[in-house]
Amino acid sequence: MQHPSPETGRYANLRRGGAGLGRLAAWLPIGFVLLGAGLFLDQARDLVSDGQFTTGERRVMGIIALVTFSGSVLAGWILSRLFRTLAGVLEVLADSAEASWRTGDLIEQHLVPTLGRIALAVEESHPAAAQPADDRAEVARRPQALIAELDRAKAAGRAGRAVELRDALTRHLRGEALHRLDRDLALWLLRLVEARVQSDAVDVELADWVARAVDSLGDMPEAEPLRRALPALQRRAEQRAGRQAAGHSRRTSTNRGQP
Numbered sequence: 455m456q457h458p459s460p461e462t463g464r465y466a467n468l469r470r471g472g473a474g475l476g477r478l479a480a481w482l483p484i485g486f487v488l489l490g491a492g493l494f495l496d497q498a499r500d501l502v503s504d505g506q507f508t509t510g511e512r513r514v515m516g517i518i519a520l521v522t523f524s525g526s527v528l529a530g531w532i533l534s535r536l537f538r539t540l541a542g543v544l545e546v547l548a549d550s551a552e553a554s555w556r557t558g559d560l561i562e563q564h565l566v567p568t569l570g571r572i573a574l575a576v577e578e579s580h581p582a583a584a585q586p587a588d589d590r591a592e593v594a595r596r597p598q599a600l601i602a603e604l605d606r607a608k609a610a611g612r613a614g615r616a617v618e619l620r621d622a623l624t625r626h627l628r629g630e631a632l633h634r635l636d637r638d639l640a641l642w643l644l645r646l647v648e649a650r651v652q653s654d655a656v657d658v659e660l661a662d663w664v665a666r667a668v669d670s671l672g673d674m675p676e677a678e679p680l681r682r683a684l685p686a687l688q689r690r691a692e693q694r695a696g697r698q699a700a701g702h703s704r705r706t707s708t709n710r711g712q713p
Contacts, residue, residue, distance in 0.1 A: 465547075465548040465551050465552055468544055468547065468548040468551075469544070469545065469548045471544055472540075472541040472542070472543075472544030472545045472548065473541070474541075475537045475538075475540055475541035475544065476537070476538060476541040478537055479533075479534040479535075479536075479537035479538045479541065480534070482530050482533050482534040482537065483527065483530035483531060483534055484530075485530065486526040486527065486529050486530025486533070487523070487526055487527060487530065489526050490522045490523045490525065490526025490527065491522075491523070493522045493526070494518055494519050494522040494523065497518050497522065574628075596626060597623060597626040597627060600619055600622055600623050600626070601623065601635075603615075603619055604616055604619040604620065604623070604639075607619060608642050611646060613643060613646060613660055613663040613664070613667075614659065614663045616639060616642070616643075617639075617663055617666055617667045617670065620635065620636070620639050620667075620670065621670055623635060633674070636670075636671050636674060636676070636677075637674065637676045639667070639671070640667070640671055640674065640676035640677045640680060641676055643664060643667055643680055644676075644679050644680055644683075646660075647660070647664060647680065647683060647687065651687075651690070654694075656687055656690040656691050656694060657691050657694060657695070658691040658692070658694075658695055660687065660691065661684070661687045661688045661690075661691040664680055664683075664684055664687055665684055665688075667680065668680050668681050668684060
């Protein structure tokens, strides 16, 4: 995975701002010296215009020059240090933000999937290593009970219960066993849908459970016919619900019209 360079990264503007403040800090002392010279000339203009300086005038000009230039140099130095410090703070902030983003990216892209694969591998190789013997026996019996209940739900044509039991079994089955379970469930659902379509018994509940089954089964080939048939099932279910609602309204109106 390639990371953006500091110059072109997410915080390039912040880095460029800090670099600009650093360059400005280098020119601040010179600017304040020039400012001090301008202030000195402005204050000593009347004395300089005479061209001849007395001893008192020289002393006054010396005091003005000392105060003006020393104050300007001191102010320039202080502001220069302040700007350099601010530039350093911006650089540190940019580095910290970049490091935090990269750390989060590494955790999301590498650490979390790796931990998930490790946990799955440990679970598959030692599914009940840390459990007592009684608990392991209970865990071993639980999938069998769920599979038996799933078979009964299929025999009764209860699509919703069958999908719920399949989702519960995903906590116990892995690999080929889960794939075989999903394949059998997809084929059974397809036969159930075909039978309901032929008998014109497609309702909203069946369409909803088929949609949930398609989401649960993912992109396995056996679920593709269900995925293609789902829009038509939903339209049939809506049409049937509309007909039932219209019939109920007519019966209600008829009952109200009778004495």
